[in-house]
Amino acid sequence: MSFRSNFTPGTTRWAVRRAQWIAMGIDEADFEKPKIAVVNSSSGLSVCFQHLDAVAETVKKAIRDAGGLPFEIRTVAPSDFVTSAGKQGRYLMPSRDLLVNDIEVQVEGAELDGMILLSSCDKTTPAHLMAAGRLNVPAIILPCGFQLGSNCGGRDNDIEEVYKAVGAVKAKKMTLCELKEMTRNAIHGPGVCAGLATANSMHCMAEALGMALPGNAPIRAGSAELDTYARKAGARIVALVEQDIRPRSILTPASFRNAVRVATSIGCSVNVVRHLTATAAEAECDVDILAEFAAAVELPQITQIRPNGPDRIEQFAVAGGVSGAMAMLLPKLDGSVRTVSGATLADNLAARPAPDPEIIRPLDAPFRNEPGLVIVRGNLAPDGSVVKLSAVPPSVRRFRGQAIVFENEADAIDAIESGQVCAGKVVILRMLGPKGGPGTVFAASFMAALVGAGLGADVAVVTDGELSGLNSGITIGQIMPEAAERGPLAAVEDADMVTIDLEARTITLEITDQDLATRIDALPQRARTDERGWLAMYQKLVQPLSKGAILRVDE
Structure with a gap:
């Protein structure tokens, strides 16, 4: 097959790339294979990303086994609970769009044929979806999972409890020593915050949009199940490139409508609104996300995952996850939409186990007769x-x-x-x-x-x-x-x-x-701000929140 990464023999681009790759030890027989970016937003700053290097190795092996040539690409890796320390968190939203442009520079600059995006903390999944929509090369989002909480003083403890406890200390309802002890026991293992916060919400949105493999969200980080999905994604991305299935054929108005309805019914983070809006804008998809949320008000809440209720994210995963929720919601969804699996949403759901109705309720017996968002x-x-x-x-x-x-x-x-x-x-x-x-x-x-x-x-x-x-x-x-x-x-x-x-x-x-x-x-x-550098550039380029706060040069 002819791929865009296969340059004409004898040209400058062909010669210098060939010399580089031979020096790197790449076999000349691999030069004609589809070249896949493994986008690894890894960092030593945050537990959210602690496991991604190992996931990247699994993905790369699967790509090689499927007949592709993987190239691991490192990008900026924002963490909401670490990168938020500077300037009262002002770097967080701009980091999303910095990541989108980081991916564009590396994937488009090298003219690679496809990409698997290892998604973890809050800003990485929306940035990966936005980049997929903008570049429109075959792509798969690989949600890389949630961390586990623990127990402290006989009570459940996780990052959400630590977060709330700061206010309890301020109100003198808890001592600093008690808060210190909570921080020692809040997180067990790698991955994103437990609960249906922005990271897990966006993992769910990636699958609801059809951009992640069915059953991938939510998933425990560091688990054998995640390893299985990493292998599946590595094999599938090569097939997507060979079949020329691109994100804009998946990111359609119907798929965004499905995602909005899932977000509404399971009570996702408020931030999915801006991120879905931004993804639609980057994919040049003609859909009004705010109008879709307004139209979804008749949908009830079919889960009660923390912080919306008592159930934990790991219970949601075992009960069927976002696939289970979509199975319950299927009468309100468009089951004919295309997904990265190659099958339609309806076909994907038919192959999944039935959801546990104790955790994911049917539409006629919801937890609450009102929408989550x-x-x-x-x-x-x-x-x-x-x-x-x-x-x-x-x-x-x-x-x-x-x-x-x-x-x-x-x-x-x-x-x-x-x-x-x-x-x-x-x-x-x-x-x-x-x-x-x-x-x-x-x-x-x-x-x-x-x-x-x-x-x-x-x-x-x-x-x-x-x-x-x-x-x-x-x-x-x-x-x-x-x-x-x-x-x-x-x-x-x-x-x-x-x-x-x-x-x-x-x-x-x-x-x-x-x-x-x-x-x-x-x-x-x-x-105007007296900031210099990235924040000043961001302020000049950022569009209104109603447009997803994406970056655009004024025309």
């Missing part, structure tokens, strides 16, 4: 905002309170300790979005501290910053447009009354339209 609009969020309804206490569907405004998350956390943030308040965290940061500020720590302080059901949070899929409570995230775009959030003042009605899917600042317009007109022009 909803889009909320109003004069504070005219372009929409996202609420993880599955993580909001069921007793709270309407909340009205006085606004207290912060433009720095650290100040808001201090206000919990001082008592300024108290029951009945609506905390406004603004100027934390992609342009305002610049680089979306990781506002999730405030929400975790609030829950840890016992205020999760008594204080609402409204923000244009980035949240974690681990967050629970009355949280209105991804406010669009963000404050830095002169969105209405920038006009809120301390003591303004704000009403949140989750039944009506509305969020309202209780002032007249004229007063709101007057305030917005009077807003000062925000000075």
Whole structure:
């Protein structure tokens, strides 16, 4: 077969590449084989990536055995709980798009024929999906699994509990020594955070979109099962290249609609909204992700995976995982969509074991008769905002309170300790979005501290910053447009009354339209950041959240 990586003999590209590869010990007989990038976002900074080098070796062997020539490619490897340390997490969202461009440079620059993308922490899976959509070379996402928690003081303990415990220490409900002990026992083994946070949510989205092999998500990192999927993916990518099956034939409006419905019904992270939007944009797929979420409101919640309820991610995996959820949802899905397996979604599901209805309920007997994710609009969020309804206490569907405004998350956390943030308040965290940061500020720590302080059901949070899929409570995230775009959030003042009605899917600042317009007109022009380097470039290029916060050069 003729592959784009096979250059014309006698040309400069052919000669210099040949000389390089011979010097590397590659057999000349391999030069005509399909050349596959094994995209390894590995790093020694985070346990999320600790196992990826071993997974890469398994994948490469499988590619060779299937008749391909693998090339391992190392990329930037952002970790939400490590890379978030600098500049209040401002590097996190920009790292997603840096990773997309990193992959483009290496795969397109070398004109490789296909790629397997080893997906782990929060930003790697969306970046891998975005890169697949942009480059449109045969690709498979390989979700590389979750870590296990443990036990501390007779109670379940994992990274979510550690996260919430920071607020308990601030509220003097826990000692620093107790928190230290929790950190010693929170994580056992490699992989991403336990629970249906952003990483596991995006692993599920990769499979729901048809870009991962059936049954691959969620999966325990370091397990024999993951090793099996690594071998399957290595063999399958060679077939995809030979059959010329490309991502844009899989990433269709119907497949995005399926993914939205899965996310809604299992209660995925709020961040899947921006990441699916970004993937659709990079794939040049004509689908309105926000409209699809708004249309999925009739779907009930069929799982209760932490932080949405008591069940653990490993229970979800054993019960059937996202394939099991899609089997229950199949009457509401398009089963004819194509997947990287080569079969349709319906055929894939027919070959999977039946899901456990104790963990994954059928549509006619759900855990809750409401969706897990909803889009909320109003004069504070005219372009929409996202609420993880599955993580909001069921007793709270309407909340009205006085606004207290912060433009720095650290100040808001201090206000919990001082008592300024108290029951009945609506905390406004603004100027934390992609342009305002610049680089979306990781506002999730405030929400975790609030829950840890016992205020999760008594204080609402409204923000244009980035949240974690681990967050629970009355949280209105991804406010669009963000404050830095002169969105209405920038006009809120301390003591303004704000009403949140989750039944009506509305969020309202209780002032007249004229007063709101007057305030917005009077807003000062925000000075551009004094940042230099990557964050400054990101601020200049980033598009609105409603467009997935992807990077585009202004035309």
